[in-house]
Amino acid sequence: MVIGAVQGTDCFGAAYEFRFNTAYQLRKAGLNKRVPLTYVSAEPFLGRPVVAAAPGLADAKGFVPVHDTYQAITYPNIHTVGVAAAVTVPWTTAIPVGVSKTGFPTEVQARVAAANVADRIRGEEQTRHQSFGDSPAVCVMDAGSNGVMILADRQLPPRKAGVLLPRPQARVAKLALEKYFLWKARNGHVRLP
Incomplete structure (x- = not known):
């Protein structure tokens, strides 16, 4: 397999x-x-034709460079979050695929982008800023009969606090979180954490 x-x-x-x-x-x-x-x-490359078709939107790897408002640098009308966003990190050139941008970090980015889109629609100044590296790291990984919880005050170094907890309880936490998020989505409780 x-x-x-x-x-x-x-x-x-x-x-x-x-x-x-x-x-x-x-x-x-x-x-x-x-x-x-x-x-x-x-x-090491993102294969999205619609992104590649817009001149200057994506970098050579197919990721969209963004400001900390998650607006595309070359097209301010476009907000990009998650895996498609090219975030600035010290070692980006050394790692061809960039850094993790799914799960909790994407939720943080999406909240920032959504608030800024709403501000733009209302004709107000965009006030939300959150760089990827400054957002907290929260990850629970299921590994069959075990799991790992990863918690840190920042996604990227330098960090003031960070912990990796390999425990069977992490798997239970992951399952509980998945059930909670599915319940939340099915019932429209999008404002809950």
């Missing part, structure tokens, strides 16, 4: 989780010796 992330992915957490959970289920079913697992990492 081959598991990997799609071309241009810069957060491998979901693929790792899927790989860990698949390995756990195969062991549980007694099939792990019969089903070899291979993990394939993503290509």
